Amino acid sequence: MIEPSNILDATSAETIHGRDEFLLPGMLHLYEEPLVxxxxxxxxxxxxxxxxxxxxxxxxxxxxxxxxxxxxxxSVTAQLKKLGHISTLYGHEIHVEAARKIAKIAPGMLNRTFFSNSGTEAVETALMMACLATGRSEIIALRVGYHG
Known part of the structure; x- marks a missing residue:
């Protein structure tokens, strides 16, 4: 296991050099001069x-x-001491409590929650539900839009 304390002593230049050497080139830097x-x-x-x-x-x-x-x-530390990960394939009181709190503040009859792993899954599910509800299969999307 890599201990964070063993790797956090690198300079920005060392980290950028390591990134260029070991990560795929598709993982672009956001800035002309990369920020670490x-x-x-x-x-x-x-x-x-x-x-x-x-x-x-x-x-x-x-x-x-x-x-x-x-x-x-x-909250994360307390949960990690009990159970590090659980998917929605299994029941857990935190899933139910979170969904209950969302139902309390959601308008109208919006009283059921769909938990997903990412924004991408949430958007794809919303699109699928919209297509099913309208009977249509075309959508409008922004080119190079970020949704995940």
Whole structure:
């Protein structure tokens, strides 16, 4: 197992060189000069050299509550001590409780929840449901749109 403490001493240049050497070239850098990040707190992130940035990209739109949010870290830690992963193929009280809370705030008769692994699965399921409900099979999509 790779221990995080053993790998977090690399400089930005070493990490970028390793990325270029060992990762597929299709994994593009977002910026002309690649940015390497090693830690975050709230909306701020740091590179290996200690420079601090505002993460206005929200960790590719997945950290809407901020990096290392104490509530999230505590909840994840508590759950990992009980059960590291379970799919919806098995029953679990957390699935039911989350769905119950969603049903309470959802409008009208929207009282059932579909949990998915990613935004892609959620969007594909919504599209399939729309096609089934309307009897139509064509959709409009943005070119190079991000939905996952």
């Amino acid at each position: 990040l090693v830690e975050g707190d709230g909306v701020r992130v740091k590179d290996p050299e200690g420079n601090e940035y505002l993460d206005l990209f929200a960790g590719i739109l997945t950290t809407s509550v901020g990096h290392c949010n104490p509530h999230v870290v505590g």
